[in-house]
Amino acid sequence: MPDTTPPSLTSLTTYLLSKVGKRARGLLAERLAAQGLRLWHLATLAALADFGPHAQRDLAGRLAIHASDMAKLLDELAGRDLLTRDRDPGDRRRVLVAITPAGRALLSDLTDQAASVQDTVLDPLTAEERTVLHGLLLRLYGGR
Amino acid sequence: MPDTTPPSLTSLTTYLLSKVGKRARGLLAERLAAQGLRLWHLATLAALADFGPHAQRDLAGRLAIHASDMAKLLDELAGRDLLTRDRDPGDRRRVLVAITPAGRALLSDLTDQAASVQDTVLDPLTAEERTVLHGLLLRLYGGR
DNA sequence: CCCTATGATAGGTGACCACCAATGATGGGT
DNA sequence: ACCCATCATTGGTGGTCACCTATCATAGGG
Numbered sequence A, B: 001m002p003d004t005t006p007p008s009l010t011s012l013t014t015y016l017l018s019k020v021g022k023r024a025r026g027l028l029a030e031r032l033a034a035q036g037l038r039l040w041h042l043a044t045l046a047a048l049a050d051f052g053p054h055a056q057r058d059l060a061g062r063l064a065i066h067a068s069d070m071a072k073l074l075d076e077l078a079g080r081d082l083l084t085r086d087r088d089p090g091d092r093r094r095v096l097v098a099i100t101p102a103g104r105a106l107l108s109d110l111t112d113q114a115a116s117v118q119d120t121v122l123d124p125l126t127a128e129e130r131t132v133l134h135g136l137l138l139r140l141y142g143g144r
Numbered sequence C: 001c002c003c004t005a006t007g008a009t010a011g012g013t014g015a016c017c018a019c020c021a022a023t024g025a026t027g028g029g030t
Numbered sequence D: 001a002c003c004c005a006t007c008a009t010t011g012g013t014g015g016t017c018a019c020c021t022a023t024c025a026t027a028g029g030g
Helices: A013-033 A041-050 A055-062 A067-079 A102-123 A127-142 B013-034 B039-051 B056-063 B066-079 B101-121 B125-144
Strands: A083-088 A093-099 B083-088 B089-097
Touching: A013 A102, A013 B013, A041 A055, A041 A067, A041 A083, A041 A093, A041 A102, A041 B089, A041 B101, A055 A067, A055 A093, A067 A083, A067 B039, A093 A102, A102 B013, A127 B013, A127 B125, B013 B039, B039 B056, B039 B066, B039 B083, B039 B089, B039 B101, B056 B066, B056 B089, B066 B083, B066 B089, B089 B101
Parallel strands: none
Antiparallel strands: A083 A093, B083 B089
């Protein structure tokens, strides 16, 4: 009794997308969990590294995460000295968030791990195929 | 303040896969939820339609779902007369599960909806590109 | 005929996630 | 000065999900 997936499903690109995506997500989350982190932590550090310091509110907006959740997230990251939180002197309601050197170091480590997960997931594909896939996904992601 | 995703993330195929997959999953789940169904219900019906009747245990194996969850799932589907559950006369511990005509009808309706969701998600791509994407995903899914 | 293994089922648990409401501080207009 | 909007933070809620355990019936070997 082979545990084959029904063709009705595998013929749906949507289904494959969802399944493969979930697998990728799961593997990466697993790696992160081993260090007590979740995907949002990675995304947050990446945003700060790529775009520089943010007002906390803007950071939540960029990542499309609820303000209250962002507060908790930053609490955890700040507790590990991966980022700093400082009141905006110009508007003391706002909090300015910036990544620390330790944060950058961890981020680079995490992206390495993400790349390794990627190698696992994309193993069946050649380099050119991977490029094609990436391009297509980028269009799908952007065309929202 | 544009809510652009950090390039550190969009350069990861894994990340895009996870995001786009989650979106596809979400849209489809939303449609199903409108009819009081979840993705597993669709998968279960599809498996029965594609491969014929199953022993309940084998069905759970095929879909890689926990036996106890399968029992609940089947309870819901049987309650809508979408499938039948009968004791295997040859081994009265086992339960034989088969899809009903009503189940097939619903399944065909659901796959139509899935196709429509797919059109939404894959909108930015041409027909050829969709084929390419499907092929690549199929390889990724199979190469597990 | 017992003993153990298998299958289905019921109930419960813990993780995760996205969301919401209340509170307190601050800003800025009138 | 006052009032209202904004921001961060806290604590809590509801839903989904995958899993685990205990229970009961049945099979099948010794």
